[in-house]
Amino acid sequence: MVDIRNLRVTFTGGKKPVQAVNGVSLAVQRGEVVALIGESGSGKSVTLRTLLRLHNERRSQITGQVQVDGRDVLAMDSRTLADYRGKVTSMIFQEPLLALDPVYTVGRQIVESIRRHEPVSAAEAHQRALALFERVRIPSPERRLAAYPHEMSGGMRQRAMIALALACKPQVLLADEPTTALDATVQIQVLLLLRELQRELGLSVIFVTHDIGAAVEVADRIAVMYAGRIVEEGTARQLIRTPRHPYTRALLQSRAHGAMDKGGRLATIGGSPPDLANLPAGCAFADRCPMAQDACRGTQPDAVVLAPGHLARCLRTDATAALASPV
Structure with missing residues (x-):
């Protein structure tokens, strides 16, 4: 239903170009729910908004392929795009008070x-x-x-x-952190409602969230994004049981009911995400990764297929696999 290949989105309005999305490829089948997770600035919302061509085209450069139900979204003229938005693909925005007139x-x-x-x-x-x-x-x-x-x-x-x-009655529903501003009880209600409607209507859904726990509850597959790239992708079960990228493990361990150290403190991810205007030559997570080696800082890792439908972009997937489960 959705076929994204080698998508790159660069914003050019500042002093330096910002590579917000860097070579993302993602496929979503009919009736499937795929979650995009990661910290702020990882490229999740930018990827979602590209599916509706919502970026300022004077201040952005978009390359790659974005097809929805066989239609080339990046090649649509303004009239075709207006017919496409809402009818074929629609979006639940993060803050409805700002999205509604x-x-x-x-x-x-x-x-x-x-x-x-x-x-x-x-x-x-x-x-x-x-x-x-x-x-x-x-x-x-x-x-x-x-x-x-x-x-x-x-x-x-x-x-x-x-x-x-x-x-x-769209065929594809994009949900951009639809529960961020809500309290925990209402969050659960909205998530359950979305999943119920998705099954009832047979929608293909791309769900963006910071919460890996929410992603596991609603998604069939999960793609983990970091610094504009998908660093790991697999079924919800695969990513929970056998995460193979250190960043995925770190996200799991930083959950409120996840792994805690002996002092009872919540595990955290040290450091900050990289500057997207000055991305490093190697793995973007290397400076925050406890397993990084010199090769990680000089080589951009290719995707490694670990099992059917499960891939990771990491030079240390074997070492990560040897670690105990993070949950």
Whole structure:
């Protein structure tokens, strides 16, 4: 359904070009959920937004291949792109209060989206919006359709954002950290709702998150990103049970209920992610990696296939495999 090959996204508006995405390749099958995880600045959201061509094209350079359902997204003209957004691929943004228009009611925004893509009357579009609110379990849906975004709670806004994303029955759903601003209880509710809707509608989903625990709960496959590259990819089970990249292990160990040292302190990843405008010649994680050798700092590792569907970009995969499970 989604075929990304050697995608590179460079932002050119600053003093130096910033290589935000550096050679990403990713395939998503019909009805599959793939999670992108990693720290801030790893390229997750940039990859997602490229699927909708949301970058400022005057200040960015995009190369590679991005196909959705056989369509070349990077070659679309403005009219084709407008038809594609929302109808074929739609997005749940990280902060719905910023994504939703503050001067229109939420119901009007959903109705407008439906009527933009389908030849239906305002009354029919309104009924569909009402049905969507009921599907995402918003209480008093008729009253909430007439509400403005600021009049809704965070969890309710996120549900309204999901309804808007599903309004035109897309085939691909992009979810950019949809639970970041919510408390733990509401996070679980939204994640369960997304998974239920995905199965019910047969959607292909790319789910971006910082939380590897959330990724395991909702995803069929997980791709771990660091400094603009996918450093490990596999099924959720493979990455939890047999992580082969030191960065994946570090993410697992830094979970709140993950491995703790003898003093009861939460494990952390030392250092900071690299400057994307000055990427090192070798592995970008080498300066933070406890297993790094001299070769790691001078050689950009190629992808190593470890098992069917499981790959890692690391020169020390064998050494990592010899370590105890991080969870």
